[in-house]
Amino acid sequence: MEGSLGVRKGAWTVEEDTLLKLYIEKYGEGKWHQVPPRAGLNRCRKSCRLRWLNYLKPNIKRGEFKADEVDLMIRLHKLLGNRWSMIAGRLPGRTANDVKNYWNTHLRKNAISRIKDGGEKAQQTSKVNIIKPRPRTFAKNLTWFGGKPTIMAASFQPKDNVISDLPPAPLPSENSVKWGENLFDDKEAGDEIGTYDVGGLNEEPIATFRWAEAAPAETVGTPLDEFGPSFWAEFPSNLDVWDFLDP
DNA sequence: AAGCCCAGCAACCGCATTCAT
DNA sequence: AATGAATGCGGTTGCTGGGCT
Numbered sequence: 001m002e003g004s005l006g007v008r009k010g011a012w013t014v015e016e017d018t019l020l021k022l023y024i025e026k027y028g029e030g031k032w033h034q035v036p037p038r039a040g041l042n043r044c045r046k047s048c049r050l051r052w053l054n055y056l057k058p059n060i061k062r063g064e065f066k067a068d069e070v071d072l073m074i075r076l077h078k079l080l081g082n083r084w085s086m087i088a089g090r091l092p093g094r095t096a097n098d099v100k101n102y103w104n105t106h107l108r109k110n111a112i113s114r115i116k117d118g119g120e121k122a123q124q125t126s127k128v129n130i131i132k133p134r135p136r137t138f139a140k141n142l143t144w145f146g147g148k149p150t151i152m153a154a155s156f157q158p159k160d161n162v163i164s165d166l167p168p169a170p171l172p173s174e175n176s177v178k179w180g181e182n183l184f185d186d187k188e189a190g191d192e193i194g195t196y197d198v199g200g201l202n203e204e205p206i207a208t209f210r211w212a213e214a215a216p217a218e219t220v221g222t223p224l225d226e227f228g229p230s231f232w233a234e235f236p237s238n239l240d241v242w243d244f245l246d247p
Numbered sequence: 248a249a250g251c252c253c254a255g256c257a258a259c260c261g262c263a264t265t266c267a268t
Numbered sequence: 269a270a271t272g273a274a275t276g277c278g279g280t281t282g283c284t285g286g287g288c289t
Contacts, residue, residue, distance in 0.1 A: 009258080009259075010257095010258075010259095010282095010283085011257075011258080011283080011284095012257090012258090030275095031274090032274080032275070033273080033274060033275090044259095045274085045275090046258095046259080046260085046275090046276095047258075047259075049275080049276085050257085050258065050259085051257090051258085053276095054257075054258085055257080082278065082279085083277090083278085084277075084278065085276075085277060085278085096276095096277075096278080097256085097257075097258085098256090100278075100279085101255070101256055101257085102255095102256095104255090105254065105255055105256080106255095
């Protein structure tokens with residue numbers, strides 16, 4: 001099974017897996033364009049990367065999703081939409097492909113039927129505001145909370161950010177930026193606990209969240225404690241938090 | 248036993264974004 | 269600033285195995 005350029009396609013063999021593993025052990029991840037020639041694999045770089053990320057990586061968890069994982073996945077999906085990599089990032093040992101497949105096979109039907117069941121009600125209230133933040137990099141000299149926590153305005157793409165008939169969300173105001181800054185300012189390195197308030201732009205806080213030190217990758221805690229700074233950095237300020245908390 | 252259908256999963260493809268020059 | 273290469277992501281496809289007729 002070879003592609004037009006003589007590159008192998010289809011299922012990976014044990015030999016190919018071994019070659020890829022040996023290569024990664026020796027050279028580490030990254031520089032995927034160099035992997036096929038160096039590892040002696042007749043595969044394209046994308047295929048190598050995918051195989052490593054989804055199957056060969058050591059800490060990958062296989063098997064059934066646990067109830068808490070599913071619960072977290074549902075909440076995150078409600079919050080983020082189909083941002084599988086971000087969702088997977090909060091599910092230790094799970095890959096974006098795993099999450100996507102699980103959602104499409106197990107949960108999508110439920111979600112659709114729920115939408116149908118509650119369709120009338122939903123139309124009367126408000127449509128779900130799917131959040132689609134596009135993760136963007138921060139300035140290279142920016143360390144978490146060490147420098148100015150600048151969330152780049154371009155981090156969120158308005159064109160695919162909102163699927164609703166609601167009036168356009170207000171442009172980020174100074175307050176909303178402050179919201180983000182406060183959010184991060186409270187989380188100084190070494191602090192055991194930081195807090196941040198959530199409320200309307202000009203309102204009293206409607207909720208106060210707290211986080212412990214970013215949870216270790218191996219644990220799955222309560223959803224909110226689980227979300228560390230890297231998650232919230234990509235978190236939009238016009239989120240309907242109650243929707244998220246009460247799926 | 249054979250054929251069909253379907254669910255689950257691995258892999259591919261196209262595109263957007265980032266990075267290097 | 270412009271451009272091409274590299275990377276990462278999400279949508280989709282297609283293979284495989286199990287259940288049913």
